[in-house]
Amino acid sequence: MMTKQFREEDVVQVADGVHAVFGSDVTWVVVQAGDSATLIDTGYPADRANLLASLELLKVAPEALSAVLITHAHNDHLGSAQWLHAAYGVPVLMHAEEVPHARRDFLDQVSVGKVAANAWRPGVVPWALRALGNGGTADVAVAEPQAFPAPGALDLPGAPVPLHIPGHTAGHCAYLLPDSGIVVGGDAIATGHPTSRAKGPQLLPAMFHKDRERALAGLSVLEETDAEVLVPGHGPVYRGSVREAAKLVRERG
Secondary structure: OOOOOOOHHHEEEEEOOEEEEEOOOOEEEEEEEOOEEEEEOOOOHHHHHHHHHHHHHOOOOHHHEEEEEOOOOOHHHHOOHHHHHHHHOOOEEEOHHHHHHHHOOOOOOOOHHHHHHOOOOOOHHHHHHHHHHOOOOOOOOOOOOEEOOOOOOOOOOOOOEEEEOOOOOOOOEEEEEOOOOEEEEEOOOEOOOOOOOOOOOEOOOHHHOOOHHHHHHHHHHHHHOOOOEEEEOOOOOEEOOHHHHHHHHHHHO
16 A cells, blocks of 8 residues: 655645645644744654655754644554654653553554444545555554643644544644634544545544544534634645534534
8 A cells, every 4th residue: 555655735834834734644734933843743654754755845854843742642643753752852742631542551543343344434445445554553652742731822833722622532632823823623623534425624434533422512612712724634724714613513413
């Protein structure tokens, strides 16, 4: 299974200093300020060369990363976090409830069995084969994951504000970039996925969530923001009221 080849057009400027990078069915975000940057999520393990190519294109040296912020510790988001920490000393930060998940004290991720049970659904088999080929079941445990040091905005490029939206996983977080009115949403809301026929803001299919009802209820957190741009973990950038998008997804159930 071939990993997606890097293309410069996969690096999309969302706002000044904020770029979304479209990897293998997943997106990571680079937030720059001066000579340093914050990386939000890291893609699959097999996305590593593309991750490094995206940083090089943006003239961000890996050692200049102030931190890796993790929305949640699924393999498609956590893939190179431990590698960046081990190779360059980059701290890996997340919600306290996600720390044991990132250490792999347990694995709260869709199982091969559950995927197999959903294999009849359109798009599931091709997606699953890509996911396996890209390291969806690889060991990506983070040796020293750190919880956020304090509530509120983090002292990192972009001053990201963690928004705890549990349900997809217990410690799932989106990140508000207050100066640019952007929410980096992780898997709280998708705008598309190979296993979904829907387009636009939506909840990922049920098999991906630890607690789907909690994930729906947690969208009320996004209804309290004034953000006008959503960069989801899956699907294209959404430009429009994040509050209204979250409300619509929640009302649809």
